[in-house]
Amino acid sequence: MTHSGFPILIVDDEPNIRSGLKKGLVKEADLIETAASAEEGLEKFHSATFHLVIADVRLGGGMDGIELLKQLRQIDSDVAVIVITAHGTVETAVDAMRAGAFDFISKPLDLNLVRQQVRKAREHRELRQENQSLRTRLADAGELSNIIGQCAAMQDVFHQIRQVAATEATVMIQGESGSGKELVARALHDLSDRSGGPFVAVNLGAMPETLLESELFGHEKGSFSGASRQKPGCFEQAAGGTLFLDEVTEMSAKSQVDLLRVLESKRFTRVGGEQVIETDVRVVSATNKSVPELIQDGSFREDLYYRLNVIPIEVPSLRQRRDDIPLLIEHFLQHFCTRHGRPMKQIAPDAMRALVAAQWPGNVRQLRNMVERLVVTHTGDVIDSDELPGDIQSSQPAAANALPASLSEAVETCEREMIAAVLAECDFHRENSAKRLGVSVRTLHYKMGRYGLH
Template sequence: MNSEPFGVLIVDDEPNIRSGLAKGLAGDADRVDTAANASDALGQFTKEEYQLVIVDVRLNCGMTGIELMQRIHESHPQTPVIVITAHGTVETAVQAMRSGAFDFVLKPLDLNLVRQQVRKAREHYQLRAENDQLRSRLVDSGEIANIIGNGSAMQDVFQQIRQVAATEATVMIHGESGTGKELIARALHDLSDRSQDPFVAVNLGAMPESLLESELFGHEKGSFSGASRQKPGCFEQASEGTLFLDEVTEMSPKSQVDLLRVLESRQYTRVGGEQLMHSDTRVISATNRSVAELIEQGSFREDLLYRLNIIPIEVPPLRGRREDIPLLVEHFLESFCKRHHREPKRLSPAAMRILTDAPWPGNVRQLRNVIERIVITCDGESIHADELPLDLRKPKPGEITLPNSLAEAVEGCERQTIELALRACDLHRERTAVTLGISVRTLHYKMGRYGLH
């Protein structure tokens, strides 16, 4: 966890509340300060850094607690705020949550509940701080294109990219599906002297054999049925730029010979043509298969491998770079919340732990899809472990998955029970409250807490 000191500011116009909370929270924070009104609180922020603010909704002087929270978030958007209210109804607390509060507690205060909320806020703040540090170190180390990763495995890849990009050597990128091989190819292009010229990508695994020659080298008008006009191929389109051949090991033996000839002579002709075309194109290829096994089986030419694999780059699978998963999750959450017009979301520590421990056979592409799905389908600001896809939550044979604490387990069970009861009662809140044996007010509070509105 982050070692940064954790400071709490308590803002309440009642001296007994201020002193009682300050004394009760002394063991949960490195520093606890107090302020009697909004003006004093804002003054404190000019002198000290606080990682959590606890504020009463109603303050006697000047602005309200919610207005103070909004002012704090203008200059310190990452600082969580817990709101205290004893006035009005649950709607007041809901308004606070919609205005950006981390959570709320009701008077008369239950110190154990407040301490629990403070611990959750501290964990939330530290998780954000760790991810911010990862981002900062990534920038310092020189982020490449849109590739995200700060672990040692990806730093080795970044170093190779920087060493190789400016050369004319052919590069073969090896890695499982979904690891981002095309992103690396684009990074090699963007950091090369060819960056102002075209980058052309073609997936050879998805290309029918009958069309592959025309796709790579182009064709003349009338060279075959349906060739109604002259068409430049990928080599011509990528002239003086970079041609990325994905799934290159899926090529037929004939196509392998054609490609080898171009790499050796730097010349080719269009299908149906006689004019010799010159190729000034850098070739980068990629495969998700073992080339050594394919050569041994006789399905891939060894001499072609020598031409393509002058510089090999191995891309680690996501399970081999687990330290990068929190940073990737934060990046995808932010990206998809903006794309789908959702309020910012965060993962609970338990949910993040599940994602970090998952096997990810589909690698970064699979993680990206999971995050987009939960951004769309989860309504609350917090995404809990039980909202992740079931296949990720299933323990491995013989494995027992434990929550971080008993409180976390109880909360997860309570949330799931309320959700099931709401469905059984067709979302009728009064009937749901009766079914659960609680008041409607308590139900509203818990629905707001768990994002079940």
């Protein structure tokens, strides 16, 4: 049985190799074309669609297989290329893999091995297509990798994540502590072509300076007191995946130089070692500080900032996305009631208004911890405002006197409070509430969903 939708092009200057591969792979594809030179191969590649190219390194004519591989990948970055040669060396294999080859096979060819690699190439392509479909479905759902938000500010963050996730560009995420910067980093990883690789997060602010170099780059046995064995660092652990450097602005001047050198050269050595190691990671960093101010006072290198900040993403504070607070509370209630085996709880309207108006200096992390505490300690089914933590209650006067961030936020806050008050007075009877508000039931239903007034 042939596999439709996986056309193959074979490029080799030996007729016997071309015909042998074509016959041997007839069950692996519905279309197999051959070419005797790189130039002919390029011509056929331009005139038809091929998902896999099998090419010899040494070809008659002016272009070899490695150059052909580079040109094919420029035309179609999704095409898989298997390189074959009778003169297999480590250097040739390295050159082929660096140029983007899917695999490298030495002659004389083992047809079973070739078939196996062709199937792997096909499976790899199908997996990428499935990942792309998953990315599209996640994006359409308005929720990315456990990041929940419907307000305009979060939709803008979602849009940026979708735009840059599939690229290799370094990203710097800025935002207050607890706002969800690591979740954004994980979303960038989950929606990227590196999603099958590891996601390694390291908090540079919590790392002693004496251990930071070893943590990032690893060390050899005996390289310092206590180094009883060889240990790979974060750059090795994250190979093929994403390395998330949190609180990157807390690094010392020396560590900043070391990081900049690795970002520029894509190479490093372990502490106490001599072997140069190639790094294959995507670096995403985060900070809760104003980097331009740190550059101005000399505590952070400007050249490192430009390396890390190719794509900036600003995560809004919870105060800037108050519309999302009811939605987040509902999500955390469901999560923690299930986790701790508690019956589902509800937030009374007055309590919800107080929570929406609170200042939340700890952002989403503070909100999450508070909801878990309420789930564990509260015995009733409905949580009233006087049962909220004291710090939330005490913050209400300041929150009430605080000016909204914009006119639209002021209008939405007023609308939310009015709808909540009318719903409470009408015992959440939608038709009566809609009449009192002078809107249709459908409009009221939409507004209730928007403001989390269930």
